[in-house]
Amino acid sequence: MDIGNENSKLKVTKLYEFILHENSLHENARLNLGYCFRQRGYYQHAWIQYSAILHLNPSNVRALEARTIVCLQMNHPTDAFIDLNQALRYRSSSAQLLTNRGVIQQFLCDNKNAMCDYLSAMLADPNHAFAHYNTGNIVMFHGQFPQAISLFDRVLEINPRDEAALTNRAIAKVVLKQYDSAREDLEHALKISPLSAHIHVNLGQLLLTMNEPYEAEKHFFKELYKFVYVIQLYINGVVMHDENKMVNDKKLWMIIVLVLNLRMHYN
Numbered sequence: 620m621d622i623g624n625e626n627s628k629l630k631v632t633k634l635y636e637f638i639l640h641e642n643s644l645h646e647n648a649r650l651n652l653g654y655c656f657r658q659r660g661y662y663q664h665a666w667i668q669y670s671a672i673l674h675l676n677p678s679n680v681r682a683l684e685a686r687t688i689v690c691l692q693m694n695h696p697t698d699a700f701i702d703l704n705q706a707l708r709y710r711s712s713s714a715q716l717l718t719n720r721g722v723i724q725q726f727l728c729d730n731k732n733a734m735c736d737y738l739s740a741m742l743a744d745p746n747h748a749f750a751h752y753n754t755g756n757i758v759m760f761h762g763q764f765p766q767a768i769s770l771f772d773r774v775l776e777i778n779p780r781d782e783a784a785l786t787n788r789a790i791a792k793v794v795l796k797q798y799d800s801a802r803e804d805l806e807h808a809l810k811i812s813p814l815s816a817h818i819h820v821n822l823g824q825l826l827l828t829m830n831e832p833y834e835a836e837k838h839f840f841k842e843l844y845k846f847v848y849v850i851q852l853y854i855n856g857v858v859m860h861d862e863n864k865m866v867n868d869k870k871l872w873m874i875i876v877l878v879l880n881l882r883m884h885y886n
Contacts, residue, residue, distance in 0.1 A: 628659055646672050646679060653685055662693045680706045680716075687719070696726050714744035721753060730757050748777040752784055764791040782808040786818055789825070798829050 635652035638645055653668035669686035672679050683706040690699035703720040710716055721736035734757055740750035755770035771788035774781055789804035805822040812818060819838040826835035 625659070628655060631655055632659070644675065646676065646682070650681060650685060653682075653689075657685075657689060657692070662689050665689045666693070677705075678709050680709050684716070684719075687723075691723070696723055699723055700727065712743045714740040714747040714750060717743060718747060718750045718753065721750070725753070725757075730760070733757065746777050748774045748781065748784075751777070752781070752787075755784070755787065759787065759791055764794050767791045768795075780811050782811045782815065782818065785811070786821060789821065793825055793828070798825065801825055802829070 632652065632655040635648050635655060638648040639652065642648070649668050649672050653665040656662070656665035656668065666686060666689045669682045669689065672682040673686070676682070683702045687699045687702040687706070690696070690702060700720065700723045703716060703723060707713070707716050707720065717736045717740035721733040721740065724730075724733035724736060734754065737750045737754040737757070740747050741754070744750075751770050751773045755767045755774065758770060759767035768788055768791050771784045771791070774784040775788070778784075785804045785808040789801040789808070792798075792801035792804065802822070802825055805818060805825060808818050809815070809822065823835040823838035826832070826838065
Protein backbone atom coordinates (compact mmCIF):
# COMPACT_ATOMS: atom_id res chain seq x y z
CA MET A 620 0.00 0.00 0.00
CA ASP A 621 2.77 2.45 0.91
CA ILE A 622 4.83 1.85 -2.22
CA GLY A 623 2.17 0.73 -4.70
CA ASN A 624 0.87 2.77 -7.62
CA GLU A 625 -2.60 4.30 -7.71
CA ASN A 626 -4.07 1.24 -9.43
CA SER A 627 -2.83 -1.16 -6.73
CA LYS A 628 -4.02 1.19 -3.98
CA LEU A 629 -7.46 1.22 -5.57
CA LYS A 630 -7.51 -2.60 -5.60
CA VAL A 631 -6.62 -2.74 -1.90
CA THR A 632 -9.36 -0.21 -1.16
CA LYS A 633 -11.90 -2.33 -3.05
CA LEU A 634 -10.78 -5.41 -1.10
CA TYR A 635 -11.48 -3.77 2.28
CA GLU A 636 -14.79 -2.43 0.99
CA PHE A 637 -15.74 -6.00 0.03
CA ILE A 638 -14.78 -7.28 3.51
CA LEU A 639 -16.92 -4.59 5.12
CA HIS A 640 -19.81 -5.43 2.80
CA GLU A 641 -19.67 -8.96 4.21
CA ASN A 642 -19.14 -7.82 7.82
CA SER A 643 -19.74 -4.13 8.52
CA LEU A 644 -18.56 -4.50 12.14
CA HIS A 645 -15.01 -5.61 11.21
CA GLU A 646 -13.04 -2.84 12.96
CA ASN A 647 -9.59 -3.74 11.60
CA ALA A 648 -10.89 -3.79 8.03
CA ARG A 649 -12.47 -0.37 8.55
CA LEU A 650 -9.25 0.97 10.08
CA ASN A 651 -7.31 -0.30 7.07
CA LEU A 652 -9.87 1.15 4.68
CA GLY A 653 -9.44 4.51 6.37
CA TYR A 654 -5.68 4.15 5.98
CA CYS A 655 -6.15 3.41 2.27
CA PHE A 656 -8.22 6.55 1.83
CA ARG A 657 -5.65 8.59 3.74
CA GLN A 658 -2.80 7.30 1.58
CA ARG A 659 -4.77 8.27 -1.52
CA GLY A 660 -5.44 11.75 -0.17
CA TYR A 661 -9.15 11.24 0.55
CA TYR A 662 -9.00 12.58 4.09
CA GLN A 663 -12.73 13.18 4.54
CA HIS A 664 -13.46 9.58 3.49
CA ALA A 665 -10.86 8.35 5.99
CA TRP A 666 -12.39 10.52 8.73
CA ILE A 667 -15.81 8.95 8.06
CA GLN A 668 -14.39 5.42 8.45
CA TYR A 669 -12.66 6.21 11.75
CA SER A 670 -15.76 8.00 13.04
CA ALA A 671 -17.89 4.95 12.21
CA ILE A 672 -15.58 2.79 14.36
CA LEU A 673 -15.74 5.26 17.24
CA HIS A 674 -19.51 5.46 17.02
CA LEU A 675 -19.66 1.74 17.86
CA ASN A 676 -16.55 1.55 20.04
CA PRO A 677 -15.55 4.93 21.58
CA SER A 678 -12.57 3.34 23.36
CA ASN A 679 -10.78 2.23 20.18
CA VAL A 680 -7.50 4.09 20.70
CA ARG A 681 -6.12 3.15 17.28
CA ALA A 682 -9.12 4.78 15.60
CA LEU A 683 -8.72 7.88 17.78
CA GLU A 684 -5.03 8.12 16.86
CA ALA A 685 -5.81 7.62 13.17
CA ARG A 686 -8.54 10.27 13.22
CA THR A 687 -6.13 12.63 14.97
CA ILE A 688 -3.72 12.33 12.05
CA VAL A 689 -6.49 12.93 9.52
CA CYS A 690 -7.69 15.99 11.43
CA LEU A 691 -4.17 17.43 11.27
CA GLN A 692 -3.94 16.65 7.55
CA MET A 693 -7.22 18.54 7.06
CA ASN A 694 -5.80 21.44 9.14
CA HIS A 695 -8.15 20.93 12.09
CA PRO A 696 -5.70 20.90 15.04
CA THR A 697 -8.38 21.58 17.66
CA ASP A 698 -10.33 18.47 16.61
CA ALA A 699 -7.08 16.49 16.66
CA PHE A 700 -6.42 17.74 20.19
CA ILE A 701 -9.89 16.60 21.32
CA ASP A 702 -9.32 13.10 19.89
CA LEU A 703 -5.92 12.79 21.58
CA ASN A 704 -7.44 13.84 24.90
CA GLN A 705 -10.02 11.11 24.45
CA ALA A 706 -7.32 8.54 23.63
CA LEU A 707 -5.40 9.53 26.76
CA ARG A 708 -8.47 8.76 28.87
CA TYR A 709 -7.88 5.11 27.97
CA ARG A 710 -4.05 5.15 27.90
CA SER A 711 -3.04 7.89 30.28
CA SER A 712 0.57 6.69 30.56
CA SER A 713 1.28 6.32 26.83
CA ALA A 714 4.48 8.24 26.06
CA GLN A 715 3.62 8.33 22.37
CA LEU A 716 0.16 9.81 22.94
CA LEU A 717 1.50 12.37 25.43
CA THR A 718 4.23 13.40 23.00
CA ASN A 719 1.78 13.69 20.12
CA ARG A 720 -0.49 15.89 22.21
CA GLY A 721 2.52 18.02 23.06
CA VAL A 722 3.24 18.47 19.35
CA ILE A 723 -0.33 19.64 18.73
CA GLN A 724 -0.14 22.04 21.68
CA GLN A 725 3.05 23.50 20.23
CA PHE A 726 1.21 23.89 16.92
CA LEU A 727 -1.49 25.78 18.87
CA CYS A 728 1.27 28.03 20.37
CA ASP A 729 0.87 26.58 23.87
CA ASN A 730 4.48 25.75 24.74
CA LYS A 731 3.79 25.61 28.48
CA ASN A 732 1.33 22.71 28.27
CA ALA A 733 3.37 21.11 25.49
CA MET A 734 6.32 21.01 27.88
CA CYS A 735 4.13 19.40 30.56
CA ASP A 736 3.14 16.67 28.11
CA TYR A 737 6.75 16.04 27.05
CA LEU A 738 7.89 15.80 30.68
CA SER A 739 5.03 13.38 31.41
CA ALA A 740 6.05 11.32 28.37
CA MET A 741 9.65 11.16 29.62
CA LEU A 742 8.44 9.97 33.01
CA ALA A 743 6.25 7.34 31.36
CA ASP A 744 9.09 6.15 29.12
CA PRO A 745 12.61 7.50 29.82
CA ASN A 746 13.74 6.11 26.45
CA HIS A 747 11.19 7.99 24.36
CA ALA A 748 13.64 10.00 22.25
CA PHE A 749 11.08 12.24 20.54
CA ALA A 750 9.87 13.65 23.88
CA HIS A 751 13.45 14.53 24.88
CA TYR A 752 14.09 16.06 21.46
CA ASN A 753 10.99 18.27 21.52
CA THR A 754 11.72 19.36 25.08
CA GLY A 755 15.22 20.30 23.98
CA ASN A 756 13.81 22.45 21.20
CA ILE A 757 11.50 24.34 23.57
CA VAL A 758 14.28 24.84 26.12
CA MET A 759 16.61 26.10 23.38
CA PHE A 760 13.90 28.47 22.11
CA HIS A 761 13.84 30.03 25.60
CA GLY A 762 17.62 30.49 25.59
CA GLN A 763 18.52 27.69 28.00
CA PHE A 764 21.28 26.25 25.85
CA PRO A 765 23.18 24.10 28.40
CA GLN A 766 19.92 22.37 29.35
CA ALA A 767 19.08 21.89 25.67
CA ILE A 768 22.47 20.26 25.07
CA SER A 769 21.82 17.84 27.95
CA LEU A 770 18.47 16.86 26.44
CA PHE A 771 19.99 16.33 22.98
CA ASP A 772 22.74 14.28 24.65
CA ARG A 773 20.01 12.01 26.00
CA VAL A 774 18.39 11.70 22.56
CA LEU A 775 21.73 10.62 21.11
CA GLU A 776 22.23 8.06 23.88
CA ILE A 777 18.94 6.52 22.80
CA ASN A 778 19.56 6.91 19.06
CA PRO A 779 23.15 7.81 18.08
CA ARG A 780 22.12 8.28 14.43
CA ASP A 781 19.57 11.05 15.06
CA GLU A 782 20.96 13.75 12.75
CA ALA A 783 18.32 16.28 13.85
CA ALA A 784 19.49 16.03 17.48
CA LEU A 785 23.12 16.33 16.34
CA THR A 786 22.31 19.43 14.30
CA ASN A 787 20.34 21.14 17.06
CA ARG A 788 22.98 20.28 19.64
CA ALA A 789 25.55 21.85 17.34
CA ILE A 790 23.45 25.03 17.06
CA ALA A 791 23.24 25.26 20.86
CA LYS A 792 27.01 24.74 21.11
CA VAL A 793 27.65 27.51 18.57
CA VAL A 794 25.71 29.96 20.76
CA LEU A 795 27.93 28.91 23.68
CA LYS A 796 30.98 29.33 21.38
CA GLN A 797 31.90 25.64 21.59
CA TYR A 798 32.86 25.75 17.92
CA ASP A 799 35.08 22.68 17.63
CA SER A 800 32.54 20.43 19.33
CA ALA A 801 29.73 21.90 17.19
CA ARG A 802 31.76 21.19 14.06
CA GLU A 803 32.19 17.55 15.10
CA ASP A 804 28.43 17.24 15.57
CA LEU A 805 27.64 18.71 12.15
CA GLU A 806 30.26 16.61 10.38
CA HIS A 807 28.87 13.50 12.08
CA ALA A 808 25.34 14.54 11.04
CA LEU A 809 26.53 14.88 7.43
CA LYS A 810 27.91 11.35 7.48
CA ILE A 811 24.45 10.14 8.48
CA SER A 812 22.57 12.40 6.06
CA PRO A 813 25.02 13.63 3.38
CA LEU A 814 22.34 15.24 1.20
CA SER A 815 20.75 17.31 3.97
CA ALA A 816 20.62 20.94 2.83
CA HIS A 817 20.26 22.59 6.23
CA ILE A 818 23.22 20.67 7.68
CA HIS A 819 25.48 21.89 4.84
CA VAL A 820 24.26 25.45 5.41
CA ASN A 821 24.77 25.29 9.18
CA LEU A 822 28.24 23.82 8.78
CA GLY A 823 29.10 26.47 6.20
CA GLN A 824 28.00 29.25 8.54
CA LEU A 825 29.99 27.73 11.40
CA LEU A 826 33.13 27.50 9.25
CA LEU A 827 32.74 31.17 8.33
CA THR A 828 32.57 31.96 12.04
CA MET A 829 35.73 29.88 12.53
CA ASN A 830 37.43 31.95 9.80
CA GLU A 831 37.61 29.09 7.29
CA PRO A 832 35.89 30.71 4.28
CA TYR A 833 37.18 28.26 1.67
CA GLU A 834 35.90 25.25 3.59
CA ALA A 835 32.61 27.07 4.17
CA GLU A 836 32.28 27.82 0.46
CA LYS A 837 32.46 24.11 -0.37
CA HIS A 838 29.44 23.39 1.79
CA PHE A 839 27.45 26.33 0.45
CA PHE A 840 28.13 25.31 -3.13
CA LYS A 841 27.43 21.65 -2.48
CA GLU A 842 23.96 22.81 -1.50
CA LEU A 843 23.61 25.26 -4.40
CA TYR A 844 24.77 22.65 -6.89
CA LYS A 845 21.64 20.60 -6.18
CA PHE A 846 19.58 23.46 -7.60
CA VAL A 847 21.47 23.60 -10.90
CA TYR A 848 19.38 20.83 -12.46
CA VAL A 849 16.15 22.51 -11.35
CA ILE A 850 17.31 25.85 -12.75
CA GLN A 851 18.24 24.20 -16.04
CA LEU A 852 14.75 22.71 -16.27
CA TYR A 853 13.38 26.18 -15.63
CA ILE A 854 15.52 27.55 -18.47
CA ASN A 855 14.21 24.87 -20.82
CA GLY A 856 10.70 25.97 -19.89
CA VAL A 857 11.60 29.57 -20.63
CA VAL A 858 13.09 28.62 -24.00
CA MET A 859 9.70 27.25 -25.06
CA HIS A 860 8.09 30.59 -24.15
CA ASP A 861 10.56 32.92 -25.86
CA GLU A 862 7.74 34.39 -27.92
CA ASN A 863 6.38 35.79 -24.66
CA LYS A 864 9.50 37.99 -24.35
CA MET A 865 11.07 36.22 -21.39
CA VAL A 866 14.56 36.42 -22.92
CA ASN A 867 15.98 38.65 -20.17
CA ASP A 868 14.76 36.25 -17.51
CA LYS A 869 16.28 33.37 -19.44
CA LYS A 870 19.65 35.11 -19.67
CA LEU A 871 19.66 35.82 -15.95
CA TRP A 872 19.09 32.16 -15.06
CA MET A 873 21.67 31.02 -17.62
CA ILE A 874 24.27 33.24 -15.95
CA ILE A 875 23.42 31.71 -12.55
CA VAL A 876 23.80 28.19 -13.95
CA LEU A 877 27.13 29.00 -15.61
CA VAL A 878 28.52 30.55 -12.43
CA LEU A 879 27.42 27.61 -10.28
CA ASN A 880 28.82 25.07 -12.73
CA LEU A 881 32.14 26.88 -12.98
CA ARG A 882 32.46 27.31 -9.22
CA MET A 883 31.69 23.64 -8.60
CA HIS A 884 34.22 22.67 -11.28
CA TYR A 885 37.04 24.60 -9.64
CA ASN A 886 36.24 23.70 -6.00
